[in-house]
Amino acid sequence: MSPSPAERLRRICLALPESVEVEAWEQPTFRVRGKIFAMLQGSEDGLAVWFKAPSGSQEVLVEAAPYRFFRPPYLGHKGWVALRLADGVDWAEVEALVRRSFSLIAPKRLAAQLAAT
Template sequence: MAASPTARLRRICLALPEAAEVETWEQPTFRVRGRIFAMLHAAPDGLAVWFKAPPGSQELLLEAAPDRFFRPPYLGHKGWVALRLGGSVDWAEAAAQIRRSYSLIAPKRLAARIEGDDAG
């Protein structure tokens, strides 16, 4: 049996250095040293993961795949993006987006640890 989207998201996030899960607003949030880099959002229209994107990426993702990505409320104006977790999810893409978000939020020394992993 396939893992639930929540379990898969948890596995991706908690594999990152010093990542921790904290329930906030009755939803799991994933943090590094207290700062959120990803969060699960359950809404009537389904599950989504919200993550921080580099400048300019939000517009590119929303244009390229509006069926999968959307601008989340509250954080969308800060460049965050949401990925729908319903239907067929490209989990490699989801992991890459989450890792990139982590690298934008984490202290440089921790971010460098995953960048080194990506190179090898």
């Protein structure tokens, strides 16, 4: 039996240096030194991971694939993006996006550790 999307995301996030899982708003959030770098959100549309993206990336991702990516409420105005974790999601892409979000949120020393791996 393959792991659930929540478990797969958890494994990706908790493999990052000093990352921890904290439940907030009845959903798992993944943090580094108290700052959120990824969130799992569920809705009537299914599960999605929310993550920080570099400036300009949100528009590119949402315009290129609006059925996969969307601007999440509350954090979208800060450059965050959400990716629907539907069947057939590319988990290598999820990992790359989460790692990039971590690099944008984490202190420079921890981000450098990640870049070295």
